[in-house]
Amino acid sequence: MARPKTKSLYPEYPILAVGAVVIHQGHVLLVRRLRPPGQGQWAIPGGKVDLGETLAQAAEREILEETGLAIAAGEPVFTFEVVERDEEGRVRFHYVIVDLAAEYLGGDLRAGDDAEEARWVAPEELAALGVHPRTRELLQRKFNFGKAVD
Numbered sequence: 621m622a623r624p625k626t627k628s629l630y631p632e633y634p635i636l637a638v639g640a641v642v643i644h645q646g647h648v649l650l651v652r653r654l655r656p657p658g659q660g661q662w663a664i665p666g667g668k669v670d671l672g673e674t675l676a677q678a679a680e681r682e683i684l685e686e687t688g689l690a691i692a693a694g695e696p697v698f699t700f701e702v703v704e705r706d707e708e709g710r711v712r713f714h715y716v717i718v719d720l721a722a723e724y725l726g727g728d729l730r731a732g733d734d735a736e737e738a739r740w741v742a743p744e745e746l747a748a749l750g751v752h753p754r755t756r757e758l759l760q761r762k763f764n765f766g767k768a769v770d
Contacts, residue, residue, distance in 0.1 A: 628668075634701070634714045639666030640679040640722035641698075641763065642691055647740035648765055649724070650755070651686055654736040657704050657713045662741070663752040664719055667734060679720050687738040689727035693720045698758045719758060 628635065641664055642649040651665040667682040669675060676693035683691050698719040704712045731738040741749065746756065746766035759765040 639664035639719040644724040651735035652737040685733040688730040690725040
């Protein structure tokens with residue numbers, strides 16, 4: 621069944637999206653975004669929720685599409701908005717994103733769909749990567765992942 625396209629650029633209303641925080645063997649699953657918003661930044665993988673899909677179903681589908689990995693999505697752990705305006709003040713993007721905790725089930729890691737690159741990242745690698753500030757905040761605040769040690 622073909623999924624209807626929701627207009628992301630200059631939307632008529634906020635778009636619901638989901639991400640999945642997958643930590644496996646001390647590493648977190650991240651993707652480098654292929655398109656705006658956040659193009660080129662490392663972030664939690666995910667994408668838009670389709671009509672009739674639960675947050676968990678959307679997260680499981682999106683992670684499979686973006687990374688080739690199967691996951692079991694759990695409970696929401698973080699919610700935030702991305703609102704980006706153009707030079708004239710018009711809303712270019714408006715996403716409400718709900719990140720879920722998720723368990724890695726298996727698969728062969730590869731970048732696909734909206735991901736330029738996908739990889740497992742160790743806590744000490746976060747500082748050297750161009751990680752989206754919201755991703756860093758989520759990982760540090762909710763998972764104590766990548767916190768600086770004094």
